[in-house]
Amino acid sequence: MGSWFRDYVYIPLGGSRKGTVRQIINIGIVWLLTGLWHGASVNFILWGIYFGVILMAEKAFILKWLVKIPKVFRRCYSYLIVTISWILFACTKRAERIVFFKALTGIGKKFVCDRESMYLMFSYLPLIAICFVAAAPFGKNIYSIIQKRSETRLTNASVACFWCSF
Structure with missing residues (x-):
């Protein structure tokens, strides 16, 4: 699926050939469409937007910071990003996402x-x-x-x- 979006959406939009700003916009478009590909439900669209925003932020400024930290912390960062994304992917209602996030982080409990x-x-x-x-x-x-x-x-x-x- 990733190569299909790269070959038939990202590259025809200009990919990374038309400057950083256009590349960031192209990433956003691809991830919005990736969310829609999973389904027209709000949770899938939010999931696509979430990854689009993360990748756009990485391309704009986070990547410069990430390459300077040890690999173990980069892996932890990736794990955290992906784990949070599954909340958006799996939960169809806003209330479910909030409950799931609270349970995941221990928010609202006396003991984590x-x-x-x-x-x-x-x-x-x-x-x-x-x-x-x-x-x-x-x-x-x-x-x-x-x-x-x-x-x-x-x-x-x-x-x-x-x-x-x-």
Whole structure:
């Protein structure tokens, strides 16, 4: 879908060839259309606008700051941006979005981690750990170390077997 919007919307609009201002406008148009592509519901349109605004802001000034901070913080930034976007994507009513956001951030509760939150966190801790390892560069680094120490080249099938063994 991303390549279709790039090839048939972004590039015909001029892409990044007509200056930064036009590029920012083109990004906004593409993301508005991406939201509409998911559906004509307000939540999908807000989701598209949200990503459009984020990308326009990054292009205009945030990117200069992001490239200067360590990768771990850039990943946390991305995770936060995407997590918030799912609230817009999933919740069809404004009241639902507010309740979901409050629950996500702990706003309005005496304690951020109540009994139910702790239970769910510990129940999903193995999955969270696997996702953390998969999202971090550990896997690539482990693969590189094994590749360097191995007499023979590893195939993609052997790497898949290695990851499936966890």
